[in-house]
Amino acid sequence: MAYITGAAENAAVLLRVGEAARRSPDSTVAEAGEKLVDSAIRLRLYAFQTRARLYLGILIPAANISPVGVAEGYERMTGLALLLGRLQYPSKGAQLSAAL
Numbered sequence: 001m002a003y004i005t006g007a008a009e010n011a012a013v014l015l016r017v018g019e020a021a022r023r024s025p026d027s028t029v030a031e032a033g034e035k036l037v038d039s040a041i042r043l044r045l046y047a048f049q050t051r052a053r054l055y056l057g058i059l060i061p062a063a064n065i066s067p068v069g070v071a072e073g074y075e076r077m078t079g080l081a082l083l084l085g086r087l088q089y090p091s092k093g094a095q096l097s098a099a100l
Helices: 002-021 027-059 068-088 090-099
Strands: none
């Protein structure tokens, strides 16, 4: 549950980063920002849904519930954030990779 909550919180931060980037005059940066926004919104919605399912799984142990999609969505979102960072700050690629 803590992982899902943390992923949703990080998605909120990257959502704001993507929103700022999609206003860029550079079309490549703006497109990367748009993709990041879409990914962050999807992850936040999926995290909300997964938390509800996990709570349901606590109430009904026989239910087969897995939060695997959150990890995949988080990985996709951080990859998009890394791409955006490299587009905006080409000389800081290694630092961005380490931060994410």
